[in-house]
Amino acid sequence: MVTHGGYPYAKGESRLWCERLVHGLARHQFDVYAASSGPEQERSGLLPLPPHARLAATASPWAPPEDGTAPGRRGRRRAAGLLAELLRAVCADDGTRPGGPAHGADGFDEALYGLAELARTHGGLPAALRSEPALRAVESACRAPGSHRALRDATAADLLRAADALEHALRPLSFDWYQGGALDAADLCHAVSGGPGALPGLVAKRFCGVPLLVTEYGVQVRTHHLAARRDGRGPAVRALLAAFHRRLAREVYTQAALVTSGNAHARRWQEQCGADRTRLRTVHPGMAAERFAAVGEGPEGEERTLVWVGRPEPGKDLVALLHAFAEVRKTEPAARLRLFTTPPQGGRGDGPADAYLAQCRALAAQLFPDEADGAHAVGDNPVSFEEIGSPEAPEPADAYAAGCLVVHSSVVEGFPATLVEAMLCGRATVSTDAGAVVEAIGGTGLVVPPRNPRALADACLALLRDPERRARLGAAARARALELFTAEQNLTAFGGLYLELISHSPVRRAAEAVDAAGDPVPFAHPAESRLPGRWNGAGHVPAWASGPDTAPAKEVHP
Structure with missing residues (x-):
């Protein structure tokens, strides 16, 4: 198993489902190859592995590249030539053709594996990709006829940033994971992310013949596009990196024996990036249903109380939710809104999530000033902000149990994990149509257009006034979640994929499985x-x- 920024480190987006997968499939032996996302994650430590798993190797791609070797003049020229070939294919990809050129026709794959071979035989690839010849290769590709207009306008600072970002993305090619009974001796390589995180799997497939399974619960191309809006890079750097990630995704999808996604929304992204639909599988994320069993089998929560659970960020559109609740209060003065927020990643106090949460608190204070009315006393605000996810905070199940209706207001969404948790709790839901929301809830909840507070308010009022309908929808939602989104379903699916891929692959003999005569x-x-x-x-x-x-x-x- 190849991970990047997740398991077995104590923090990371992919930690939970990978941990359940490794612990749940005890009949398989796992060698975990883990690349960390930063020094903070490494300081948080490693999770204990079960007896049938071992930590085979780790890497720190964020650290300064110091592998003890420095490329000579010939090595730098060879790396620059391969980088130029790779960038010619990247710059020719304008993103308008979903499938792109035929595999191997643009030279991207040969250049990519040429750089991997150079790293394996000579070392020093990070330094070679930061050298003067490599920088000239980046400039030539950007200035070449037919390249994107934004690339032709690149400044010297843009070229330096682009070269640095490309070297960082290609750094997994230099990992020492492929020889001496390591990743090359595996029967199957499961890369739990696409993009640069799948490069070790590509190398093992190319040079060692190890079949590759790629799982993307968040499609890396989509993730890169969303992050590029916030990273402050210029148009030239964004255009070059976007084209690189599109072309890398196409290579990953071409070489993988199977590619799994967590929902049909992500699967459509993969198809648009060149994945063959015959090799795509949808494996929904697995939730620990037992955590929510008591709430799901218990009575309905507090009457006329709406609940929202999630990480405070602009994509969740809490502003629209607060305006929608203001409309609800005009008709139902006794209604309450409880917002349960999870701690933002990367620290607290001055991050974007903290700023957005402060903005929402200010809007709530403006829309709902403390006042005495028939339902609330002075100082009793109908909107409350509460935190979950810390030792002294309530559990997520307690948050869903606090109300009779769960609201989901996102405008950008992948797989709505909090919505599925609400379904496991047997709660009726009102959601905006974003990402895989409709796929998750089926017909067990109400769905309205995003960025439409009036429609969100009307849907909430319809369910607040009809407790019998809420009960029917909540029961149907729980039954659907237990059928499709449990950890057991996820384990069964991946266990079947492992056996399917291994059964179609030749037996791999480790070096110690033959004697001195080769028998x-x-x-x-x-x-x-x-x-x-x-x-x-x-x-x-x-x-x-x-x-x-x-x-x-x-x-x-x-």
Whole structure:
């Protein structure tokens, strides 16, 4: 398993589902190759691995590139030439053709694997990609006829930023993960992210023949486009990196034996980026349903109370939700809105999430000043901001239990995990049509257009006034979530994919499975050696087990 910025580090977007996958598929042996996302994540430590898994290797792609080698003049020229070939293909990709050129026709793949081979044989690739010849290659590609207009207007500062970003994205090519019984000895490589995070899997597929399975719960091209709006880079740098990530995604999808997504919305993105739909599978994220069983089987929450749960950020559109609740209060003065926020990532106090939360608090104070009316006393504001996710805060299940209706107001969304949690709690929902919302809820909730406070308010009022309908929708939502979105369903799906891919791949013999003459050693890795305890020492080959016609048993080794 190849991870990037997630499992087995204690923090990360992919930590939870990877942890459940590794712990749940105990019949497989896992070698985990983990790249961290930064020093803070590394300081948070590593999660304990089960007996059938081991941490094979780690890498710090964010750190200054110091691998102990410096490329010579020939190595720098070779790296610059390969980078120029790669960028010619990148700059020729204008993003208007979903499928792009035929595989191998533009030279991107040969240049990419040429850089990987250079890193394997000579080392020093990061330094070579930061050299003067490499910078000239970036400039030539941007100035070439037919390149994007924004690239032709690139300044010297833009070229330096682009070269630095490309070197950072290609740094996984330099990881020492592919030789000496490491990733090259696996029966299957499962990359749990696309883009640069899948580069180790591409290298193992190219040079070692290891079949590749890629999982994208958040499509990397889409993630890059969303992040590019906030990173402050100029148009030239954004255009070049967007084209690079599109072309890299196409290579990942071409080389992968199977590509899985968490929902049909992400799957459509993958198809637009060149993925073959015959090799696409949808595996919904698995939720720990037992955490919400008590709430889902219990009574409805507080009457006339709306609940929102999530991370405070502009894409969640809490501004529209507050305006919608103002409309609800005109008809239902006793209504309350409880906003349960999760702590923002990357610290607290001065980040974008904190600024947005402060903006929402100010808007709530403006729309709902403390006042005495028939339903509330002075100082009792109908809107409250509460935090979950910390040791002293309430659990998510308690947040959903606090109300009779859960509201989801996003304008940008991938897979709506909080919405599925509300479904597991048996709550009726009102949601905006963003991302995979409709796919998740089916017909078990009300859906309105995003950025439409009036429509959101009308849907909330319809359910607030009809408790029987709320109960029917909540029961249907819980039944749907238990059928489609549980951790058990996720484990079963990936376990089947592992066996499918391994069954279509040739048996891979590790170096120690043959003797000095090159003949296979039967039972070199007996099945009982996987068991914990005293059976771990059973890896020797008894004399009676040797014979010319026996073959080594196959190992499942994702």
